[in-house]
Amino acid sequence: MPMMNPFNLLRQYIGNSTQKLINEEVFDPKTNSTLNKTPLQRPRPTGASQLYSTIKEIHNARLAYKPKSNRLAYCRNTEGVKAYRKAPFQKDVIDKCASSPFPGTLVLRDAVKQSMFVNDFWTHPETMRIVSEAVGVPLGVVMPTEIGHTNIQVEGATIAEMTSNLKVEPAVENLELSPEDRTYNPLKDASAIIPWHYDSYPYVCVLMLSDTEGMIGGETYIKKGDGEVQKVEGPQIGHAVMLQGGEVCHLAARAKGVKERISTITSYRSTLPNVYDSSNITNVRPYADTHSLYPEWTQYRLRKLRDELTQYLDKTKKEEDPAQERKNVQTLIDHQIDYLRQTSRQMVNPGFTQQVLRKYGRPSYYDAPRIWEIVQSLPEFDILASAADEERRWQPESIYWTDLLRSTETIRLGKPLQSVLGTAMWEKTRTYYMGDELLRQGLNEVFLDWLGYSGIWDLYCNI
Structure with a gap:
């Protein structure tokens, strides 16, 4: 996971002082007032080439990045960090974007x-260019809503309390550690800042905006293919790490001994045509603004479809074998039908999602795969799951029943199933149930609804 220090980029905005960055209003929650009321003025570069020639002249580098190096020599750039933190900590951003x-x-x-x-x-x-070179694949931002997604661990129990403790200046004060803090084990403690999960998108860049000196915890843990857990040290302040988070199950350990842990994340996908796109919006549906999320999701998916079709049309101009051409176009059509189906299925009715969250709780939504693993070992599981699927009284006219039949046929033919948790062969000896199908598609709220109707949820609650 190559690491980099992107904050030299910010210096063309800030010069020698954070006050020279941009004259945006910064909200101070402590005083309930703005710190800078100068009208908004953003200097705009006349072009990328001019911007980076200026950076090279002044700083003798294009971002603090070295190709093919796992880790850079650490270079603290406090001004750059403060410059970035200043932007998302404005009152308008907090009011409209915090959850x-x-x-x-x-x-x-x-x-x-x-x-x-x-x-x-x-x-x-x-x-x-840099993030693409870091992973060896040309990347594009998935969609605007996934630019600069910021995860914040700071003192406070409510949104208001937590936002009141946000400051542009990174906190450097270390907190006294309790005996429990010193023995903190995020693999056994349920207080991880982000629990075990796969990211919704293939690639992410995680940029650290907090001082990690003296921090206990705060690392990322990943599960390897054999199930072994490996700790990956987090980036230092002002540094970034690239993670193939959509393919690797991982958690973010809660930081102990520091007043804050703030990281900002941007998600990417490969821009190469014909590369499988595992993106989904399962993780963000419960709290994202679906009025903006769903249109952006649709637009990016249709653009990818357009690129696939354009490449095929350009390629078929050279294809001289009619039989091979028919085979190629059928493969293209099959793939795009699957892609469009997945695009549609991910846009669950927001009202339904919120209804399920109120009934079963948000923790259950994110814990759905683990709940499914637990209930499978219960004696009544097969009876309840089989009855629910055979009777089909749960959403009898649902599109999910045809999805289930399609997946069952794929298993019968010995073909792999594509899933939000990866692509794999179905190797279990038991029946493939609707619960499996819904989790395969990342439809956690629909899964919980089916689980409740089948009676398996009650079974789980009585364990």
Whole structure:
């Protein structure tokens, strides 16, 4: 996971002082007032080449990045970190973008729509070049709502309390550690800042905005293919790490001994045509603004479909074998039908999602795969699951029944099933149930609804 220090990019905005960055209003929750009321003025570069020639002249580098190196020599750039933190911590951004999907965790989404600075930082051609080179694949931002997604661990139990403790200056004060803190084991403690999960998108860049000196915890843990857990040290302040988070199950350990842990994340997909796109929006549906999420999701998926079709049309101009051409076009059509079906299925009715969350709780939504594993060992499981699927009284006219039949046929033919948790062969000896199908598609709220109707949820609650 190559690491980099992207904050030299910010210096063309800030010069020698954070006050020279951009004259945006910064909200101070402590005083309930703005710190800077100068009208918004953002200096705009006349072009990418001019911007980066200026950076090279002044700093003798294009971002602090070295190709093919796992880790860079650490170079603290406090001004750059403060410059970035200043943008998402404005009152408008906090008011419109803050939520708390997990206990003790504050999340800022859609900050890019409130801050031109955040957008420019992540979408600049040089930034895109670097993240692409870091993973060896040409990358594109998935969609605007996934630019600068910020996860915040800070003191406070409510959104108001947590936002009141946000400051532009990174906290450097270490907190006294209790005996429990010193023996903190995130693999046994349920208080991880982000529990075990797969990211919704193939690639992510995680940029650290907090001082990690003296921090206990705060690392990322990944599960390897054999199930073994491996700890990956997090990046230092001002550094970033690339993670193939959509393919690797991982968790973010809660930080102990520090007043804050703030990281900001941008998600990417490969821009190469004919590369499988495992993206989904399972993780973000419960708390994202679906009025903006769903249209962006649809647009990006249709653009990818357009690129696939364009490449095929360009390629078939050279194809001289009619039989091979028919085979190729059928493969193309099959893949695009699956892709469009997945695109549609992910856009669950927001009202239904919120109804299920109120009934079963948000923790159960994110814990759905583990719940499924637990109930499979119960004596009554097969009876209840079989009865629910055979009677089909649960949403009898649902599109999910045809999905189940399609997957069952795929298993019968010995073909792999594509899933939000990866692509694999069905190797279990038991029947493939509707619960399996819904989790395969990342439809956790629909899964919980089926689980409740089948009686398996009651079984689980009585364990």
